[in-house]
Amino acid sequence: MINIIWMFLFAVGFVFAAINGTMEEVNAAIFDGAKEAVAICIGLISVLVFWLGLMKIAQNAGLLDGLAKLARPLAKKIFPEVPSDHPAMGYILSNMIANLFGLGNAATPMGIQAMKQLKELNDNKDEASRSMVTLLAINTSSLTLIPTTVIAIRIQYDSASPTEIVSTTIIATMISTISAILIDRYFYRRKVKRGDRK
Template identity: 60%
Template sequence: MVNLIWFSLIVIGIIVAALEGNLQKVNEAAFEGAKAGVTICFGLISILVFWLGMMKIAQESGLLQIFAKILSPLARRLFPDVPKDHPAMGYILANMSANLFGLGNAATPMGIKAMEELQKLNPDKERATPAMITLMALNTSSITLIPTTIIAIRLNYGSSNAVEIVGTTLFATLCSTLIAILVDRYCRRNYGYK
Protein backbone atom coordinates (compact mmCIF):
# COMPACT_ATOMS: atom_id res chain seq x y z
CA MET A 1 0.00 0.00 0.00
CA VAL A 2 2.79 2.44 0.89
CA ASN A 3 4.51 1.66 -2.43
CA LEU A 4 1.31 2.56 -4.25
CA ILE A 5 1.06 5.86 -2.38
CA TRP A 6 4.67 6.80 -3.18
CA PHE A 7 4.29 5.75 -6.81
CA SER A 8 1.12 7.86 -7.11
CA LEU A 9 2.85 10.90 -5.60
CA ILE A 10 5.75 10.57 -8.04
CA VAL A 11 3.46 10.17 -11.06
CA ILE A 12 1.30 13.12 -10.00
CA GLY A 13 4.41 15.24 -9.47
CA ILE A 14 5.75 14.39 -12.93
CA ILE A 15 2.38 15.09 -14.58
CA VAL A 16 2.05 18.48 -12.83
CA ALA A 17 5.65 19.36 -13.74
CA ALA A 18 4.99 18.41 -17.39
CA LEU A 19 1.82 20.53 -17.48
CA GLU A 20 3.73 23.51 -16.05
CA GLY A 21 6.76 22.97 -18.29
CA ASN A 22 9.15 22.13 -15.45
CA LEU A 23 10.31 18.63 -16.45
CA GLN A 24 13.92 19.83 -16.49
CA LYS A 25 13.63 20.83 -12.82
CA VAL A 26 12.18 17.40 -11.96
CA ASN A 27 15.11 15.75 -13.74
CA GLU A 28 17.65 17.96 -11.90
CA ALA A 29 15.96 17.33 -8.55
CA ALA A 30 15.98 13.55 -9.14
CA PHE A 31 19.72 13.54 -9.81
CA GLU A 32 20.47 15.85 -6.88
CA GLY A 33 18.33 13.68 -4.60
CA ALA A 34 20.12 10.55 -5.76
CA LYS A 35 23.51 12.20 -5.20
CA ALA A 36 22.52 13.33 -1.69
CA GLY A 37 21.11 9.88 -0.93
CA VAL A 38 24.36 8.16 -1.87
CA THR A 39 26.41 10.66 0.15
CA ILE A 40 24.23 10.19 3.23
CA CYS A 41 24.28 6.40 2.84
CA PHE A 42 28.09 6.29 2.80
CA GLY A 43 28.19 8.36 5.98
CA LEU A 44 25.59 6.14 7.65
CA ILE A 45 27.23 2.92 6.50
CA SER A 46 30.54 3.83 8.11
CA ILE A 47 28.93 4.55 11.49
CA LEU A 48 26.61 1.54 11.32
CA VAL A 49 29.48 -0.77 10.38
CA PHE A 50 31.47 0.59 13.30
CA TRP A 51 28.63 0.04 15.78
CA LEU A 52 27.71 -3.35 14.35
CA GLY A 53 31.35 -4.30 14.82
CA MET A 54 31.17 -3.03 18.40
CA MET A 55 28.01 -5.11 18.91
CA LYS A 56 29.83 -8.16 17.56
CA ILE A 57 32.70 -7.54 19.98
CA ALA A 58 30.17 -7.05 22.79
CA GLN A 59 28.50 -10.31 21.81
CA GLU A 60 31.77 -12.25 21.63
CA SER A 61 32.99 -10.81 24.94
CA GLY A 62 29.75 -11.69 26.71
CA LEU A 63 28.63 -8.09 27.24
CA LEU A 64 25.33 -8.67 25.40
CA GLN A 65 24.65 -11.68 27.60
CA ILE A 66 25.21 -9.46 30.64
CA PHE A 67 22.75 -6.90 29.24
CA ALA A 68 20.32 -9.72 28.49
CA LYS A 69 20.58 -10.91 32.11
CA ILE A 70 20.03 -7.36 33.34
CA LEU A 71 17.01 -6.95 31.06
CA SER A 72 15.66 -10.44 31.75
CA PRO A 73 13.60 -9.57 34.88
CA LEU A 74 12.09 -6.62 33.04
CA ALA A 75 11.35 -8.77 30.00
CA ARG A 76 9.69 -11.41 32.18
CA ARG A 77 7.33 -8.75 33.57
CA LEU A 78 6.64 -7.25 30.14
CA PHE A 79 6.10 -10.65 28.50
CA PRO A 80 4.53 -12.83 31.21
CA ASP A 81 2.86 -15.14 28.68
CA VAL A 82 6.14 -16.13 26.98
CA PRO A 83 7.81 -19.18 28.55
CA LYS A 84 11.12 -18.32 30.20
CA ASP A 85 13.29 -20.63 28.10
CA HIS A 86 11.45 -20.17 24.80
CA PRO A 87 13.61 -18.93 21.86
CA ALA A 88 11.30 -15.92 21.51
CA MET A 89 12.56 -14.55 24.83
CA GLY A 90 16.17 -14.70 23.60
CA TYR A 91 15.28 -12.80 20.44
CA ILE A 92 13.26 -10.27 22.44
CA LEU A 93 16.22 -9.64 24.74
CA ALA A 94 18.61 -9.33 21.79
CA ASN A 95 16.21 -6.89 20.12
CA MET A 96 15.93 -4.80 23.27
CA SER A 97 19.73 -4.75 23.70
CA ALA A 98 20.35 -3.67 20.10
CA ASN A 99 17.72 -0.94 20.40
CA LEU A 100 19.37 0.31 23.60
CA PHE A 101 22.49 1.01 21.56
CA GLY A 102 20.55 2.74 18.81
CA LEU A 103 21.11 -0.06 16.31
CA GLY A 104 17.61 -0.21 14.88
CA ASN A 105 18.92 -1.80 11.69
CA ALA A 106 20.62 -4.54 13.68
CA ALA A 107 17.60 -4.92 15.97
CA THR A 108 15.16 -5.44 13.12
CA PRO A 109 16.18 -9.02 12.19
CA MET A 110 16.03 -9.99 15.87
CA GLY A 111 12.59 -8.43 16.18
CA ILE A 112 11.38 -10.33 13.12
CA LYS A 113 12.72 -13.60 14.54
CA ALA A 114 11.05 -12.82 17.87
CA MET A 115 7.74 -12.27 16.06
CA GLU A 116 8.16 -15.56 14.18
CA GLU A 117 8.77 -17.38 17.47
CA LEU A 118 5.84 -15.61 19.13
CA GLN A 119 3.63 -16.65 16.21
CA LYS A 120 4.50 -20.29 17.01
CA LEU A 121 2.99 -19.73 20.47
CA ASN A 122 -0.08 -18.02 19.02
CA PRO A 123 -3.26 -20.15 19.18
CA ASP A 124 -5.13 -17.79 16.80
CA LYS A 125 -2.84 -17.24 13.79
CA GLU A 126 -5.07 -14.43 12.46
CA ARG A 127 -4.76 -12.21 15.55
CA ALA A 128 -1.70 -10.78 17.28
CA THR A 129 -1.04 -11.96 20.82
CA PRO A 130 -0.50 -9.51 23.69
CA ALA A 131 3.22 -10.36 23.62
CA MET A 132 3.38 -9.45 19.92
CA ILE A 133 1.66 -6.14 20.58
CA THR A 134 3.99 -5.38 23.49
CA LEU A 135 7.05 -6.21 21.39
CA MET A 136 5.85 -3.94 18.59
CA ALA A 137 5.21 -1.10 21.05
CA LEU A 138 8.64 -1.51 22.67
CA ASN A 139 10.45 -1.89 19.37
CA THR A 140 8.82 1.27 18.02
CA SER A 141 9.45 3.41 21.10
CA SER A 142 12.61 1.81 22.48
CA ILE A 143 14.94 3.53 24.89
CA THR A 144 18.12 4.53 23.08
CA LEU A 145 21.36 5.14 24.94
CA ILE A 146 23.45 5.93 21.84
CA PRO A 147 21.49 7.23 18.81
CA THR A 148 24.04 6.02 16.26
CA THR A 149 22.04 6.84 13.13
CA ILE A 150 21.37 10.44 14.20
CA ILE A 151 24.99 10.87 15.26
CA ALA A 152 26.08 9.58 11.84
CA ILE A 153 23.79 12.04 10.04
CA ARG A 154 25.04 14.92 12.19
CA LEU A 155 28.66 13.94 11.51
CA ASN A 156 27.91 13.65 7.81
CA TYR A 157 26.64 17.23 7.77
CA GLY A 158 29.64 18.59 9.68
CA SER A 159 28.25 18.95 13.19
CA SER A 160 30.87 20.27 15.61
CA ASN A 161 29.38 18.23 18.47
CA ALA A 162 27.42 15.34 16.98
CA VAL A 163 26.93 13.57 20.32
CA GLU A 164 25.35 16.51 22.16
CA ILE A 165 21.92 14.99 21.43
CA VAL A 166 22.56 11.87 23.53
CA GLY A 167 20.97 13.29 26.69
CA THR A 168 17.86 14.65 25.01
CA THR A 169 17.48 11.50 22.93
CA LEU A 170 17.73 9.36 26.05
CA PHE A 171 15.07 11.49 27.77
CA ALA A 172 12.75 11.47 24.74
CA THR A 173 13.04 7.71 24.20
CA LEU A 174 12.60 7.05 27.91
CA CYS A 175 9.35 9.04 27.79
CA SER A 176 8.16 7.29 24.61
CA THR A 177 8.91 3.85 26.05
CA LEU A 178 7.15 4.66 29.32
CA ILE A 179 4.07 5.87 27.42
CA ALA A 180 4.14 2.78 25.18
CA ILE A 181 4.24 0.47 28.20
CA LEU A 182 1.45 2.38 29.95
CA VAL A 183 -0.77 2.34 26.86
CA ASP A 184 -0.01 -1.35 26.32
CA ARG A 185 -0.99 -2.20 29.90
CA TYR A 186 -4.09 0.00 29.71
CA CYS A 187 -5.23 -1.74 26.53
CA ARG A 188 -4.53 -5.17 28.01
CA ARG A 189 -6.60 -4.35 31.07
CA ASN A 190 -9.48 -2.49 29.41
CA TYR A 191 -9.80 -4.14 26.00
CA GLY A 192 -9.27 -7.77 26.86
CA TYR A 193 -5.71 -8.21 25.48
CA LYS A 194 -4.71 -10.62 28.23
Protein backbone atom coordinates in the same frame (compact mmCIF):
# COMPACT_ATOMS: atom_id res chain seq x y z
CA MET B 1 -0.41 -0.12 0.04
CA ILE B 2 2.66 2.04 0.74
CA ASN B 3 3.95 1.35 -2.80
CA ILE B 4 0.65 2.55 -4.26
CA ILE B 5 0.81 5.76 -2.19
CA TRP B 6 4.41 6.43 -3.32
CA MET B 7 3.54 5.79 -6.97
CA PHE B 8 0.54 8.12 -6.66
CA LEU B 9 2.71 10.91 -5.18
CA PHE B 10 5.35 10.32 -7.85
CA ALA B 11 2.76 10.52 -10.66
CA VAL B 12 1.11 13.65 -9.21
CA GLY B 13 4.52 15.33 -8.94
CA PHE B 14 5.35 14.56 -12.57
CA VAL B 15 1.96 15.76 -13.83
CA PHE B 16 2.23 18.95 -11.74
CA ALA B 17 5.77 19.58 -13.08
CA ALA B 18 4.63 18.99 -16.67
CA ILE B 19 1.72 21.44 -16.30
CA ASN B 20 3.89 24.15 -14.67
CA GLY B 21 6.83 23.61 -17.01
CA THR B 22 9.26 22.72 -14.22
CA MET B 23 10.30 19.32 -15.56
CA GLU B 24 13.94 20.39 -15.77
CA GLU B 25 14.02 21.21 -12.03
CA VAL B 26 12.37 17.86 -11.24
CA ASN B 27 15.02 15.98 -13.26
CA ALA B 28 17.80 17.91 -11.51
CA ALA B 29 16.25 17.16 -8.10
CA ILE B 30 16.01 13.43 -8.93
CA PHE B 31 19.69 13.17 -9.82
CA ASP B 32 20.82 15.39 -6.93
CA GLY B 33 18.72 13.31 -4.54
CA ALA B 34 20.16 10.06 -5.87
CA LYS B 35 23.72 11.41 -5.54
CA GLU B 36 23.07 12.62 -1.98
CA ALA B 37 21.45 9.29 -1.02
CA VAL B 38 24.56 7.38 -2.10
CA ALA B 39 26.81 9.79 -0.16
CA ILE B 40 24.68 9.42 2.99
CA CYS B 41 24.67 5.61 2.66
CA ILE B 42 28.45 5.46 2.38
CA GLY B 43 28.78 7.73 5.42
CA LEU B 44 26.32 5.62 7.40
CA ILE B 45 28.01 2.35 6.43
CA SER B 46 31.29 3.40 8.05
CA VAL B 47 29.63 4.36 11.36
CA LEU B 48 27.30 1.36 11.42
CA VAL B 49 30.16 -1.05 10.65
CA PHE B 50 32.11 0.50 13.54
CA TRP B 51 29.22 0.10 16.01
CA LEU B 52 28.29 -3.36 14.76
CA GLY B 53 31.94 -4.34 15.22
CA LEU B 54 31.84 -3.03 18.79
CA MET B 55 28.60 -4.96 19.36
CA LYS B 56 30.30 -8.14 18.09
CA ILE B 57 33.24 -7.58 20.44
CA ALA B 58 30.79 -6.95 23.31
CA GLN B 59 28.94 -10.13 22.38
CA ASN B 60 32.13 -12.23 22.28
CA ALA B 61 33.22 -10.71 25.61
CA GLY B 62 29.88 -11.70 27.16
CA LEU B 63 28.76 -8.11 27.77
CA LEU B 64 25.56 -8.47 25.75
CA ASP B 65 24.71 -11.72 27.53
CA GLY B 66 25.27 -9.92 30.82
CA LEU B 67 22.98 -7.07 29.77
CA ALA B 68 20.38 -9.58 28.58
CA LYS B 69 20.50 -11.33 31.98
CA LEU B 70 20.03 -8.00 33.74
CA ALA B 71 17.11 -7.14 31.46
CA ARG B 72 15.48 -10.61 31.70
CA PRO B 73 13.48 -9.94 34.93
CA LEU B 74 12.09 -6.73 33.42
CA ALA B 75 11.33 -8.48 30.12
CA LYS B 76 9.57 -11.25 32.03
CA LYS B 77 7.27 -8.65 33.66
CA ILE B 78 6.58 -6.98 30.31
CA PHE B 79 6.05 -10.32 28.51
CA PRO B 80 4.48 -12.58 31.20
CA GLU B 81 3.07 -15.04 28.62
CA VAL B 82 6.51 -15.88 27.21
CA PRO B 83 8.39 -18.67 29.06
CA SER B 84 11.85 -17.57 30.26
CA ASP B 85 13.61 -20.39 28.40
CA HIS B 86 11.70 -19.92 25.13
CA PRO B 87 13.72 -18.74 22.08
CA ALA B 88 11.31 -15.80 21.71
CA MET B 89 12.61 -14.31 24.97
CA GLY B 90 16.20 -14.47 23.69
CA TYR B 91 15.25 -12.71 20.45
CA ILE B 92 13.21 -10.10 22.35
CA LEU B 93 16.16 -9.32 24.64
CA SER B 94 18.62 -9.16 21.71
CA ASN B 95 16.25 -6.82 19.88
CA MET B 96 15.91 -4.55 22.91
CA ILE B 97 19.69 -4.43 23.53
CA ALA B 98 20.41 -3.59 19.86
CA ASN B 99 17.80 -0.81 19.95
CA LEU B 100 19.33 0.45 23.20
CA PHE B 101 22.54 1.16 21.31
CA GLY B 102 20.71 2.76 18.37
CA LEU B 103 21.37 -0.15 16.00
CA GLY B 104 17.92 -0.40 14.45
CA ASN B 105 19.30 -2.22 11.39
CA ALA B 106 20.81 -4.91 13.60
CA ALA B 107 17.67 -5.08 15.76
CA THR B 108 15.27 -5.67 12.86
CA PRO B 109 16.21 -9.31 12.06
CA MET B 110 16.01 -10.20 15.76
CA GLY B 111 12.63 -8.48 16.02
CA ILE B 112 11.34 -10.46 13.04
CA GLN B 113 12.56 -13.72 14.58
CA ALA B 114 10.95 -12.77 17.89
CA MET B 115 7.63 -12.17 16.11
CA LYS B 116 7.86 -15.56 14.39
CA GLN B 117 8.47 -17.29 17.72
CA LEU B 118 5.64 -15.35 19.36
CA LYS B 119 3.31 -16.36 16.54
CA GLU B 120 4.19 -20.00 17.19
CA LEU B 121 3.39 -19.47 20.88
CA ASN B 122 0.06 -18.02 19.72
CA ASP B 123 -0.73 -21.28 17.81
CA ASN B 124 0.00 -19.49 14.50
CA LYS B 125 -3.25 -17.49 14.71
CA ASP B 126 -3.70 -14.55 12.36
CA GLU B 127 -4.66 -12.30 15.28
CA ALA B 128 -1.71 -10.76 17.14
CA SER B 129 -1.19 -11.94 20.72
CA ARG B 130 -0.70 -9.61 23.67
CA SER B 131 3.07 -10.20 23.56
CA MET B 132 3.25 -9.45 19.84
CA VAL B 133 1.44 -6.12 20.32
CA THR B 134 3.69 -5.27 23.28
CA LEU B 135 6.86 -6.08 21.32
CA LEU B 136 5.71 -3.92 18.41
CA ALA B 137 4.95 -1.01 20.77
CA ILE B 138 8.33 -1.27 22.52
CA ASN B 139 10.23 -1.79 19.27
CA THR B 140 8.59 1.26 17.71
CA SER B 141 9.30 3.53 20.69
CA SER B 142 12.69 1.85 21.38
CA LEU B 143 14.58 3.27 24.34
CA THR B 144 17.92 4.44 22.91
CA LEU B 145 21.11 5.35 24.78
CA ILE B 146 23.29 6.04 21.73
CA PRO B 147 21.44 7.22 18.57
CA THR B 148 24.11 5.81 16.27
CA THR B 149 22.33 6.37 12.94
CA VAL B 150 21.34 9.97 13.73
CA ILE B 151 24.87 10.77 14.92
CA ALA B 152 26.21 9.33 11.65
CA ILE B 153 23.86 11.55 9.61
CA ARG B 154 24.88 14.61 11.63
CA ILE B 155 28.56 13.81 11.04
CA GLN B 156 27.82 13.39 7.32
CA TYR B 157 26.35 16.91 7.23
CA ASP B 158 29.29 18.44 9.14
CA SER B 159 27.44 19.10 12.39
CA ALA B 160 29.49 21.18 14.85
CA SER B 161 28.45 18.87 17.68
CA PRO B 162 26.97 15.61 16.33
CA THR B 163 26.64 13.96 19.75
CA GLU B 164 24.79 16.80 21.53
CA ILE B 165 21.48 15.01 20.87
CA VAL B 166 22.38 12.04 23.11
CA SER B 167 20.81 13.38 26.32
CA THR B 168 17.63 14.58 24.61
CA THR B 169 17.37 11.25 22.76
CA ILE B 170 17.59 9.31 26.03
CA ILE B 171 14.87 11.47 27.61
CA ALA B 172 12.61 11.38 24.53
CA THR B 173 12.91 7.62 23.96
CA MET B 174 12.47 6.91 27.68
CA ILE B 175 9.20 8.87 27.65
CA SER B 176 8.07 7.21 24.40
CA THR B 177 8.86 3.70 25.70
CA ILE B 178 7.12 4.24 29.04
CA SER B 179 4.13 5.74 27.19
CA ALA B 180 4.02 2.78 24.79
CA ILE B 181 4.00 0.28 27.67
CA LEU B 182 1.33 2.23 29.59
CA ILE B 183 -0.91 2.57 26.53
CA ASP B 184 -0.42 -1.11 25.72
CA ARG B 185 -1.40 -2.10 29.28
CA TYR B 186 -4.39 0.27 29.27
CA PHE B 187 -5.89 -1.25 26.12
CA TYR B 188 -5.12 -4.78 27.31
CA ARG B 189 -6.95 -4.18 30.61
CA ARG B 190 -9.90 -2.69 28.73
CA LYS B 191 -10.00 -5.82 26.59
CA VAL B 192 -9.88 -8.04 29.71
CA LYS B 193 -12.72 -6.07 31.34
CA ARG B 194 -14.84 -6.64 28.24
CA GLY B 195 -14.23 -10.37 28.73
CA ASP B 196 -12.34 -10.66 25.45
CA ARG B 197 -9.07 -11.99 26.89
CA LYS B 198 -6.95 -14.04 24.44
